[in-house]
Amino acid sequence: MMTLATSELTLLLDDWKRGDPMALGKLTPLIYDELRRIAHRYARRERNGHTLQTTALVNEAYLRLAGNEVPDWQNRSHFFAVTAQVMRHILIDHARRRRSLKHGGDAQPVSLVEADLMADERAGELIALHEALEELATLDPRKVQVVELRYFGGLSLEETAEALSISLMTVRRDWRAAKAWLFKRLAES
Numbered sequence: 345m346m347t348l349a350t351s352e353l354t355l356l357l358d359d360w361k362r363g364d365p366m367a368l369g370k371l372t373p374l375i376y377d378e379l380r381r382i383a384h385r386y387a388r389r390e391r392n393g394h395t396l397q398t399t400a401l402v403n404e405a406y407l408r409l410a411g412n413e414v415p416d417w418q419n420r421s422h423f424f425a426v427t428a429q430v431m432r433h434i435l436i437d438h439a440r441r442r443r444s445l446k447h448g449g450d451a452q453p454v455s456l457v458e459a460d461l462m463a464d465e466r467a468g469e470l471i472a473l474h475e476a477l478e479e480l481a482t483l484d485p486r487k488v489q490v491v492e493l494r495y496f497g498g499l500s501l502e503e504t505a506e507a508l509s510i511s512l513m514t515v516r517r518d519w520r521a522a523k524a525w526l527f528k529r530l531a532e533s
Contacts, residue, residue, distance in 0.1 A: 353371075353423070356370055357371070357417040361416065368410065372410070375410075376406055378424070379405050379409075379427065380399075380402050382428070382497055383398045383401045383402045385498030404434045409430060424493075424503075425489065425493060425508075427497060428497025428498075428499070429492055431496045435496070436471065439468070439471050473526070473530065476526050477492075479529065480522065484518075486508070487521060487522040487525070488522070489508060490508070490515055493507055494519060504519075
């Protein structure tokens with residue numbers, strides 16, 4: 345995220361928020377490049393063939409973000425925090441659809457490319473992770489934000505600290521604690 349000037353992006357987000365149609369045109373290449381970078385970071389951590397394709401994830405996230413008719417972006421950090429949440433929801437929705445189809449839910453013809461987007465194993469893992477994160481949110485919402493930004497948003501520790509306006513040490517502690525809690529919770533289920 346450090347590739348974009350904070351003030352430039354924040355100004356464009358403010359202009360878009362105020363309804364300037366030119367702002368979205370200027371913002372689009374910046375947003376799309378950042379979304380590709382975030383999705384690529386996410387995809388690099390995954391096993392081959394076990395996740396939604398980077399381009400599909402980016403396109404869906406971009407459509408959801410750009411489709412927000414009256415965006416309420418507070419600043420650059422808020423925008424990327426929302427982006428991480430959007431990517432998480434896309435992955436969870438995709439996993440749920442995949443699992444539903446596996447169990448005979450509303451079966452529809454799909455192309456081979458779509459069928460290979462996510463393995464059944466990965467779908468179950470993402471749903472379990474989502475449920476564990478919802479449980480963790482009732483105990484410590486900030487730790488969930490750290491996980492969303494690091495895991496789903498692909499942010500570094502430093503970028504996460506900036507996005508949440510907390511210290512780097514706090515992010516490190518929250519990240520370690522959240523990973524340990526999630527590992528224990530997922531091992532139990």
